[in-house]
Amino acid sequence: MSVPAIAIRKLVKRFGETTVLQDIDLEIPEGKVSCLIGPSGSGKSTLLRCLAFLEEATSGMITINGEALGFFEDANGRRERLPANQIRAVRTKTGMVFQQFNLWPHMTALGNVSEALKLVRKVPKAEAEERAMVQLRKVGLENRAGHYPSQLSGGQQQRVAIARALALEPKIMLFDEPTSALDPELTGEVLNVMRDLASEGMTMVVVTHEIGFAASVGQQISFLDHGRLLFSGPPAEIFAKPRHPRLEQFLDTYLDRGASMLA
Amino acid sequence: MTPKLFTLLLEAALSTLGISLVSIAIGFVIAMLLSAALLSGKSIYILPARLFISFFRGVPLLVQLLLIYTLLPVIGINVPGIVAAIVGLSLCTAAYQAENLRGGFASVPPGLIEAADVAGFTGAQTFIRIRAPIALRLTFPALVNEAIMILKSSSLVSVVGIIEITKMAQDLASSTYQPIPIFASAALIYFVINSAIALLGRYAERSLKGASA
Numbered sequence: 519m520s521v522p523a524i525a526i527r528k529l530v531k532r533f534g535e536t537t538v539l540q541d542i543d544l545e546i547p548e549g550k551v552s553c554l555i556g557p558s559g560s561g562k563s564t565l566l567r568c569l570a571f572l573e574e575a576t577s578g579m580i581t582i583n584g585e586a587l588g589f590f591e592d593a594n595g596r597r598e599r600l601p602a603n604q605i606r607a608v609r610t611k612t613g614m615v616f617q618q619f620n621l622w623p624h625m626t627a628l629g630n631v632s633e634a635l636k637l638v639r640k641v642p643k644a645e646a647e648e649r650a651m652v653q654l655r656k657v658g659l660e661n662r663a664g665h666y667p668s669q670l671s672g673g674q675q676q677r678v679a680i681a682r683a684l685a686l687e688p689k690i691m692l693f694d695e696p697t698s699a700l701d702p703e704l705t706g707e708v709l710n711v712m713r714d715l716a717s718e719g720m721t722m723v724v725v726t727h728e729i730g731f732a733a734s735v736g737q738q739i740s741f742l743d744h745g746r747l748l749f750s751g752p753p754a755e756i757f758a759k760p761r762h763p764r765l766e767q768f769l770d771t772y773l774d775r776g777a778s779m780l781a
Numbered sequence: 782m783t784p785k786l787f788t789l790l791l792e793a794a795l796s797t798l799g800i801s802l803v804s805i806a807i808g809f810v811i812a813m814l815l816s817a818a819l820l821s822g823k824s825i826y827i828l829p830a831r832l833f834i835s836f837f838r839g840v841p842l843l844v845q846l847l848l849i850y851t852l853l854p855v856i857g858i859n860v861p862g863i864v865a866a867i868v869g870l871s872l873c874t875a876a877y878q879a880e881n882l883r884g885g886f887a888s889v890p891p892g893l894i895e896a897a898d899v900a901g902f903t904g905a906q907t908f909i910r911i912r913a914p915i916a917l918r919l920t921f922p923a924l925v926n927e928a929i930m931i932l933k934s935s936s937l938v939s940v941v942g943i944i945e946i947t948k949m950a951q952d953l954a955s956s957t958y959q960p961i962p963i964f965a966s967a968a969l970i971y972f973v974i975n976s977a978i979a980l981l982g983r984y985a986e987r988s989l990k991g992a993s994a
Contacts, residue, residue, distance in 0.1 A: 570899050606901050614899040620892035624914050634900035637910060679896075686900060 521584040523548040523690050523721040524569060529578035531564055531745075538564045540745045542578070546690075546738070551722045553732035556742035557768055562725045565742065566694050569723060570614045571605065582611050583689060610638075613683030617695040619675040621667040627654060627678045628663040631685050639686070653681035657711050673704030677711055684715075691715065693724040709735075729772045733757050741765050786953055787966055793949035794970050800945065801932040804867050808874035808931070809924075815879035816886055816916075817908060830879070837876035843937050845869050850941040866938035874931045881923040885916030918989050925982030929975045946970055 524546040531539040539561045546552045554562040567573040569580060571588050577597065580587040587608050591597045600608075621630050632650035635641040641649065654660045657677035667675050676696055683691060693712065697705040709731050716722060716735050726732055732739055733753050740750040743764045749756060756765070818830035837845065846869040853860050860868070889912050897907040917924075939948035950967035954960040 572895055572898065606903075609899065610901045612899070614896075616892055616896065618890075618892050620890070620896040622893055622896070622911055622915075624918065633910065634897075634902070637906050638901040682896075682900070 520548065522546055523550075523583060524723070525581045525584075526565075526569075527579045527581075529565070529568065529580065530576045531561070531568060531573060532576045538745050539568070539575075542747050544740060544747060544750060546721065546723055548721050549719045550737040551716045551724065551735050552738040552740065553736035554723065554725045554740050554742060555727075555729065555732055555768075559744075560742040561745040562742045563694055566692055566723060566725045570612060570692050571609050572614075582608050585611075610686060611688055612690045612692055613686060613688035615676070615679050615683055615691065615693045615696050617698050619667070619672070619679045619699070621675055621679055621682070623667050626664050626666055627659060627670065627681075630667070630678055631682045634682070634686055650681070650685055653685045654678070656684065656714075657681045658707075671704060672700045673707045676700065676708045680708075680711055680715075690721040690723065693722065693726070695725050695727065697726070697728060729769070741768070743768070786957065786959075786963065789953065790946060790949055790963070790966055790970060793944055793946045794974065796943060797932065797935050797945040798974060800863070800866055800870065800938060800943065801928070801935045804870035804935075805874055805928050805931055807867065807871040808878055811871065811875035812878035812882055813913065815875060816882040819879070819883055820886055820908070820912070833872075834876045834879055837873050838880070842869065842873050842934055843940060845873060846937060846941055862938075862942035865941045866935075866943050869941075870931060870935060870938065873934070874927060877927050877930075878924060881920045881927065882916055884923075885918075885920035886912055888919050889915045921986050921989060922982070925979065925986075928978055928982070932975060932978065933971065 522545040524544075526542050526544045526546075529539055529542040530537065542565060554565060556562045564573055568575050569582075569587075574588060577591070577595070579589060579591040585608050586600060588605050589597050589599055621627075622633070625633060628647060628650050631653055632643075632646040635646035635649060636643055639646075651660055651663060654663055657680055659674060659677055659681065662670060662674060662678075667678070670678065680691075680696075696712070697708050700708065705728070709728065712722070712724070712731075713735055724732070724736070736753050738750065739753050739756045741748050741756065741762070741764075748762050749765055757769070815830045815833065818826035821827065840848075846865065849869050850860070850862065850865040853865065893911055893915065894907055897911045902910070935945060936947035938945060939951075944952075946967050950963050954963045957963070
């Protein structure tokens with residue numbers, strides 16, 4: 519079997535006394551869409567942030583395409599922090615999309631997408647902007663290149679944020695509740711861009727409350743509750759006959775909500 | 782009040798303006814370095830920066846100017862009055878500007894820094910391209926305010942032998958026995974200069990906003 523895109527081994531994350539993630543073991547296969555679902559406070563966003571190295575795990579290890587992220591831990595649990603430039607190198611294999619978009623307000627859409635190419639990859643300005651335009655076209659926003667974030671709708675901002683992450687040609691895209699900050703009528707355009715990405719074979723890890731999206735696009739669904747990974751498997755298994763009582767309860771809440779919206 | 786007297790005041794206004802603008806610019810650079818130090822998270826940089834800020838905010842500018850003017854020659858550095866004036870004003874405004882900037886930096890949403898972080902920016906790149914420009918936009922009105930304060934405070938540099946508006950007005954008043962028209966003219970010149978700074982500031986603020994609103 520090939521190396522998984524991401525391997526998480528015995529990952530623990532504590533904030534002071536509080537354990538947010540407890541012994542997470544998970545492999546994310548290459549070219550698949552992996553959805554992390556679970557109630558608020560289950561630790562799913564923290565897990566994703568560990569994958570982006572925005573949070574440093576307390577113990578355990580993450581490898582991206584077989585390369586250790588941030589820390590190397592040997593079999594005896596001895597842990598060593600890797601040098602900063604190596605951390606940066608491994609991190610650039612992933613691109614991240616945030617719930618709050620986090621576009622830089624003082625730069626245009628084109629500026630947001632081309633900035634890291636110019637600054638980090640040292641691509642000449644003209645070429646960087648050309649490559650940024652390719653990404654903006656991909657998310658359907660080439661005609662908004664000169665707009666500042668505040669001149670764009672939430673859905674458009676999130677699509678620019680996706681283009682910004684894609685511009686660095688990551689192997690893996692991480693999405694942290696990408697539609698939670700959007701008005702319901704704007705979620706569709708973002709989910710469509712994500713569907714397109716998935717169909718191109720991008721490896722994606724998506725923390726989401728969009729159970730519909732997870733069910734239709736997700737190829738691996740992982741359910742977290744109270745910092746533990748309770749279930750991970752193909753959607754057919756998880757949605758057809760949920761076996762874990764907590765999972766059943768969680769999905770029921772969503773179904774209830776959907777039903778009450780229809781009533 | 783003859784045109785000749787008014788011309789003398791205007792000439793003195795040039796030194797007020799020159800000293801103030803140079804000091805504000807130097808002070809801004811120092812303030813940026815101080816904010817970078819305060820944000821570094823390393824106490825080896827934070828503590829000296831804090832000490833600097835509390836000293837220059839806590840001691841009257843007049844005393845600072847006299848201290849610089851008299852202290853430097855003692856340790857073998859002979860400085861002309863103009864240098865002492867610019868050093869004094871720069872260090873003082875640096876402390877105030879650093880405090881303003883610190884507030885601005887603290888208001889930069891952490892998510893914007895995380896976005897730079899995941900894109901592979903180094904700490905310095907994030908500071909220069911993300912944190913500083915955003916903090917600057919947030920603190921711009923306070924910086925304009927500080928420029929006006931410094932321009933007015935520059936009247937104190939007469940103590941180190943600089944002839945600027947206030948000193949010139951005093952000299953002219955005592956030699957011509959016409960204090961009221963002369964001081965009124967001095968007030969008018971300050972008022973016009975500072976109104977111009979405020980207007981320019983508002984204009985710049987609008988165009989900065991235009992670029993992000």
